Amino acid sequence: MTSARSLSSMAPSVRLSPATRSLFDEPLAITVQGLSPRQQVTLRTSLQDETGELFQACARYQAGDDGELDLARCPALPGGSFSGLEPMGLLWALQPQKPFRRLVKRDVQSPFVLQLEVFEGHGEPPGRLLAQAQHERVFLRDGVRRVPVREGRIRATLFLPPGNGPFPGIIDLYGTGGGLPEYRACLLANYGFSVLALAFYGYEDLPKEMKEFCLEYFEEAVNYMLQHTQVKGPGIGLLGISKGGDLCISMASFLKGITATALINGSVANVGAVLRYKDITIPPLGVNAKRIKVNKSGIADIVDVLNNPLEGPDRQSFIPLENAECRFLFIVGQDDRNWKSEFFAVEGSKRLQAHRKEKPEIVCYPGAGHYIEPPFFPMCAASMHLLVGRPVVWGGEPKAHCEAQIDAWQRIQAFFYKHLMGEPSGAPSKL
Secondary structure, three states, rough: OOOHHHHHHOEEEEEOOOOOOOEEOOOOEEEEEEEOOOOOOEEEEEEEOOOOOOEEEEEEEEEOOOOOOEOOOOOOOOOOOOEOOOOOHHHHHOOOOOOOOOOOOOOEEEEEEEEEEEEEEEOOOOOOOEEEEEEEEOOOOOOEEEEEEOOOOOOOEEEEOOOOEEEEEEEEEEOOOOOOHHHHHHHHHHHOEEEEEOOOOOOOOOOOOOOOOEEEHHHHHHHHHHHHOOOEEEEEEEEHHHHHHHHHHHHHOOOOOEEEEEEEEOOEEEEEEEEEEEOOEOOOOEOOOHHOOOOOOEOOOOOOOOOOOOOHHHHEEEEOHHHOOOOHHHHEOOOOOOOOOOHHHHHHHHHHOOOOOOEEEEEEEEEOOOOOOOOOOOOOOOOEEOOOOOOEEOOOOOHHHHHHHHHHHHHHHHHHHHHHHHHOOOOOOOO
């Protein structure tokens, strides 16, 4: 057996498992070897997004008696980005060096490169650099195919798992940011789903602004998936966050071929834009800008801005989800400051049950904010809101939010696997 003395005479080094690359939503084990017994060190992680924005986290540690520091066994000491036993803290605690930036992945075909540095002591600034390592956090599992889709009016990207299909199919929608975010869709495809990331405004030749949406566009996307040889029928799943959530509820309520719909902090009322389908028009839920609260830093709290969809003319905005022929899953952050997600989920459930429909599954997470993303995306406390025109607070407490993301990700996969595959065994094993 190697003695502590001979271990401490080695140059310090960082050991990661997996060693050089891992999927972004997978845990990463971090160990530092070759330190002196009980040596005090500061660990710092850095990551740059595609626009050059820098995100960093740091934590203070003390090595064990054997000169080894295993983040799965050693708690972080007070004074850094987090404290306590947090093996993945150096990832979920990453924060932008400029305010109001949110970490998103723009090009899923390239990895995020994580830089890990070990410094001597607990000083500010930290002492001498003792060791460093780089690690690639990738989004596409080997063999997953990325297929740009430009069929008819559809502007989307399809992700297909490796192997012979067909696979259960899902359409994935994001919120008011527009564009074509692909990172959640491709991470989901890694687990055996055919996933279509669908743009609906602010992308290529789609409308530039969120004024009016026609469900016929979304119907085209549903039919594209139902007819695709790599999509297992007879129905598909829908996954939406924020504005994407109420669009998914509208799709499930009016379109055929939807078997399962999962919503992440979605609304059961139509929000932000007129919705049309054939001769039906659903107006957007009313808003009252006087209910915006702005703090001394100029950050807005908009949680009370929307009117109540159970009262007066605003009842016309409540989406008739009782017409849907699918199962529903509501993922709710109980500290969502964008809008009242828990209220929406409860009222949606009441309406379904009043019409003798299957009760939806509602999973509530205390301390989770609005942007419940795939695992290990750091919580964004506040960023620009395109419709409000200023930074807004999204809610959430970083550790609780991180734990919610891990749990919700598993539940979403299990929900789709059960209802699209007809198998109750939960999430598929990794390919």
